[in-house]
Amino acid sequence: MPTLLVLMICAAIALAWWSAARDAAERAEDLGREACRAAGVQWLDQTVHASGLRLRRGDDGRLGFERTFRFEYSGDGQDRHIGRLVLRGGRLVAFVGPISRP
Numbered sequence: 533m534p535t536l537l538v539l540m541i542c543a544a545i546a547l548a549w550w551s552a553a554r555d556a557a558e559r560a561e562d563l564g565r566e567a568c569r570a571a572g573v574q575w576l577d578q579t580v581h582a583s584g585l586r587l588r589r590g591d592d593g594r595l596g597f598e599r600t601f602r603f604e605y606s607g608d609g610q611d612r613h614i615g616r617l618v619l620r621g622g623r624l625v626a627f628v629g630p631i632s633r634p
Contacts, residue, residue, distance in 0.1 A: 553599070556619050557582065560601040563617055563624055568605050571630030576604040576612060588620060596621055605630055 560580040568575035584600030598620045604612050607630075615629025 552597075553582070556599045556622070557601065559622050560599075560603075560617055560619060563627075564601070564603040564605075564615060564629070567615070567627070567629050567632075570632040571605075573630045574606045574609060576606055579603070580617075583616070590620060598625070603629070 557580060564580050565575050580601040580603045582599060583602045584598075586598050587595055588598040590596050598618060600616065600618050603615045603617075605615055606612055613630075616627070617624060617629070618626035
């Protein structure tokens with residue numbers, strides 16, 4: 533019986549981890565897509581790629597995960613540029629990518 537309980541707890545933790553990672557990736561996709569739209573550039577591959585994960589303290593001093601994502605965009609369809617965004621929780625804390633045109 534204890535083995536089954538341990539397996540259930542491990543499965544619950546794995547599910548929570550996967551869900552949080554998927555939510556962060558979806559938020560990063562929305563932010564990347566919107567930044568490309570606002571800048572008038574083409575968002576390539578229609579996705580973001582997780583490129584980093586680290587433990588960081590938030591503004592409130594509590595530990596949390598900081599996830600880094602990269603995406604690619606093109607200004608004229610011939611070139612490729614790499615953008616990067618960093619999420620701490622669900623909040624954008626750093627962005628490198630296309631700039632909105634006036």
